[in-house]
Amino acid sequence: xxxxxxxxxxxxxxxxxxxxxxxxxxxxxxxxxxxxxxxxxxxxxxxxxxxxxxxxxxxxxxxxxxxxxxxxxxxxxxxxxxxxxxxxxxxxxxxxxxxxxxxxxxxxxxxxxxxxxxxxxxxxxxxxxxxxxxxxxxxxxxxxxxxxxxxxxxxxxxxxxxxxxxxxxxxxxxxxxxxxxxxxxxxxxxxxxxxxxxxxxxxxxxxxxxxxxxxxxxxxxxxxxxxxxxxxxxxxxxxxxxxxxxxxxxxxxxxxxxxxxxxxxxxxxxxxxxxxxxxxxxxxxxxxxxxxxxxxxxxxxxxxxxxxxxxxxxxxxxxxxxxxxxxxxxxxxxxxxxxxxxxxxxxxxxxxxxxxxxxxxxxxxxxxxxxxxxxxxxxxxxxxxxxxxxxxxxxxxxxxxxxxxxxxxxxxxxxxxxxxxxx
Numbered sequence: 067x068x069x070x071x072x073x074x075x076x077x078x079x080x081x082x083x084x085x086x087x088x089x090x091x092x093x094x095x096x097x098x099x100x101x102x103x104x105x106x107x108x109x110x111x112x113x114x115x116x117x118x119x120x121x122x123x124x125x126x127x128x129x130x131x132x133x134x135x136x137x138x139x140x141x142x143x144x145x146x147x148x149x150x151x152x153x154x155x156x157x158x159x160x161x162x163x164x165x166x167x168x169x170x171x172x173x174x175x176x177x178x179x180x181x182x183x184x185x186x187x188x189x190x191x192x193x194x195x196x197x198x199x200x201x202x203x204x205x206x207x208x209x210x211x212x213x214x215x216x217x218x219x220x221x222x223x224x225x226x227x228x229x230x231x232x233x234x235x236x237x238x239x240x241x242x243x244x245x246x247x248x249x250x251x252x253x254x255x256x257x258x259x260x261x262x263x264x265x266x267x268x269x270x271x272x273x274x275x276x277x278x279x280x281x282x283x284x285x286x287x288x289x290x291x292x293x294x295x296x297x298x299x300x301x302x303x304x305x306x307x308x309x310x311x312x313x314x315x316x317x318x319x320x321x322x323x324x325x326x327x328x329x330x331x332x333x334x335x336x337x338x339x340x341x342x343x344x345x346x347x348x349x350x351x352x353x354x355x356x357x358x359x360x361x362x363x364x365x366x367x368x369x370x371x372x373x374x375x376x377x378x379x380x381x382x383x384x385x386x387x388x389x390x391x392x393x394x395x396x397x398x399x400x401x402x403x404x405x406x407x408x409x410x411x412x413x414x415x416x417x418x419x420x421x422x423x424x425x426x427x428x429x430x431x432x433x434x435x436x437x438x439x440x441x442x443x444x445x446x447x448x449x450x451x452x453x454x455x456x457x458x459x460x461x462x463x464x465x466x467x468x469x470x471x472x473x474x475x476x477x478x479x480x481x482x483x484x485x486x487x488x489x
Contacts, residue, residue, distance in 0.1 A: 072097055076107075085109040099347065101141070108132075110147075119347040121157075129163035129181075138351035141343050146181075152358075153185075154351040157343055162198070170358045175440055176213060180221070187237070187362050189328070189355075191246050192440060197221035197258060204237040206324065208246025209270050210253035211444070217241070220258025220276060227264050231306060235318050235370040236264035237363055243324040244458035245270065247331055248451040249443050252288065265317035283317070306376040311393050314370065315476050322363050322408060323465035327458040329356045330416050335454075338428055341437040360412050368405060374398035396475045403472050411465050420457035424450065 072091045076083065080102040083089055088109035091097070094116045101122035107113070108127035113120075115136030123142040126132050130147030137150050140157045147163030152170070155161075159173040162181035170187035179185070179196035184203065190196075191208040193216035200219060204227040210216040217240075227236040245251050254268055257276030262268075267283045274280050275292035284291055332352045340349050374394045381391045427450045431442045446454075470477035 069093065076100060080105075082106040089113075104142075117347075117351075119345065119351070121343075121345065121348070138348050140175075140345075140348055152355070154348065154355050156348065170355055170362055172352060172355050187359055189359065191217075191241070192249060193217065193253075195219070197223070201225065203227050204234065204264060206237070206239055206241075206243070206321070206328075207254065208241030208243070209251050211250055215253060217253040217255070219256045220260065222259045223256055224261040225264055226261055230303065231308065231373060233366065233370045233373060235314055235363075235366045237318065237321045237366075238262055238264040238266040238268070239317070239321050239324055240266075240268045241270050242462075243327045243331065244455045244462060247328075247335075247443070247458070248446070248455060249440070250448075250451060265314055265321065267317055267320065283313070304380060306373065307380040308373070308377045308394065310390060311370075311374075311397055312390075312476055315367075315393070315397060315473070318363060318367050319466055319469050319476075320462070322360060322367075323462040325356055325360045325363065326411060326414055326465055327461040329353065329360070329412070330414065330461055331458065332356060334416075334421065334425060335428060336439075338425070338432060339437045339439045339442075344437065344439065357412065360408075364405060364408050368401065371397050371401035393475050396473055400472050404469055407468055407472065408465075411468065414461060414464065416457070416461060418457070418460075420453050420460065424454040424457055427453070 069091055073083065073086045073089065075097045077086065081100060082105065089107050090112040092114035095113055095118055099119040101120055101124065104123035105120060106125045110131030111127045112133045117136045118134060119138045121139060121141035124139050125144045126134065128146045132145055132147050133149045135151045137152065138154045140155055142158050143155045144160040146161065148161065148165030150167045153167045154172045156173065156175045158176045160178040161167065161183060162179060164182035165179060166184045168186035171185045172189045174190060175192045177190035177192060177194045180198040182199045183196050184201045186203040188202055189206040193210040193213060194207050195216050196202060196219045198221045200223045202219060202225050205225050207217055225238060228234055229236065240254050241251060252271035254270060255273040256262065257274055257278065259277050260274060261279045263279065263281040267285065269284050269287040271288035272284045273290045278293040280291065280293055336349055336352060340346055374397050378391065378394050378398065381394060431445065435441055435445065
């Protein structure tokens with residue numbers, strides 16, 4: 067269909083095009099998947115992709131040219147300028163100009179970023195806010211109870227997600243899924259002009275001081291942590307040598323387990339909210355992206371495993387302890403089993419009393435309050451939230467438990483070295 071015809075159809079639907087001659091709509095775009103009420107496509111918009119879906123009230127390109135490719139964009143989303151590919155934005159999410167948002171990214175309700183933010187394989191739960199000039203790929207971040215009590219990543223922040231040995235088994239879990247989806251946890255604050263060296267796990271309520279480059283896990287909630295200027299020095303760098311793999315493996319498995327729990331949440335809970343403000347297309351986009359995220363993490367862990375033979379040979383020449391050597395051998399020798407296990411668990415079908423009881427409570431709340439996701443989840447009583455968290459934590463524990471049976475050297479303290487492994 068000629069582009070002029072597509073543009074005319076959008077105008078006939080009521081889409082606001084301040085300068086239709088400066089908007090490009092790909093021939094593969096289904097204009098019926100673009101909402102009518104309040105949608106504005108500013109000059110410089112380029113919209114492509116057969117799976118693109120744009121909800122009512124969305125505002126695209128208000129600050130500069132914007133490219134939308136195969137994105138699902140919910141009601142009242144504001145993408146002010148930049149490039150967006152295979153991402154999902156739920157109601158009232160927003161990004162400033164100069165954004166670069168790529169596949170596997172999900173911004174849930176009211177999550178936002180200011181100008182010049184780069185995201186890929188990133189999941190932000192409701193209310194999480196990113197400042198400006200940020201690179202925050204390969205993260206899941208939860209925490210916060212509302213717009214005035216939200217998780218925050220300060221300006222000029224970096225999540226370091228690529229190692230000198232050229233692997234990306236580096237995803238960081240900030241908060242978690244079982245508690246985070248309940249929208250009642252204290253926010254995490256990552257101070258500006260700082261960075262997080264993945265893979266890390268950061269507990270709810272953590273404050274990492276501005277200017278800190280943090281390389282460790284924070285497992286105790288409600289801590290203020292900070293790093294001083296690194297001590298100068300020089301040490302040999304041996305390409306291909308991993309001096310430690312245990313923490314990397316554990317954090318990756320826990321991250322994948324949380325994604326599998328999130329997939330269950332999307333399948334069972336989010337599906338109950340499909341309606342006028344949360345379309346079937348958005349719901350499918352969430353599922354596609356969370357499974358894409360799981361595949362990405364398995365792929366990156368596989369790449370790490372393929373580097374172990376070289377690292378083992380270097381370790382055999384005297385670099386590293388016997389305990390670390392055994393862990394590398396296990397990562398290399400048993401990866402195929404673990405990979406098959408993770409793929410099988412990816413769409414773990416859950417049932418049980420906790421799940422059924424929690425879903426009954428959600429149904430009852432929807433019947434009273436309607437299908438407003440934030441109001442419903444925030445309005446659940448603490449007992450109901452505890453049931454839901456127990457259900458999801460059971461999924462996480464199941465995944466970690468199944469992997470630990472194959473890899474006891476990583477998860478069983480009696481089976482591994484007692485040496486403290488530095489980050």
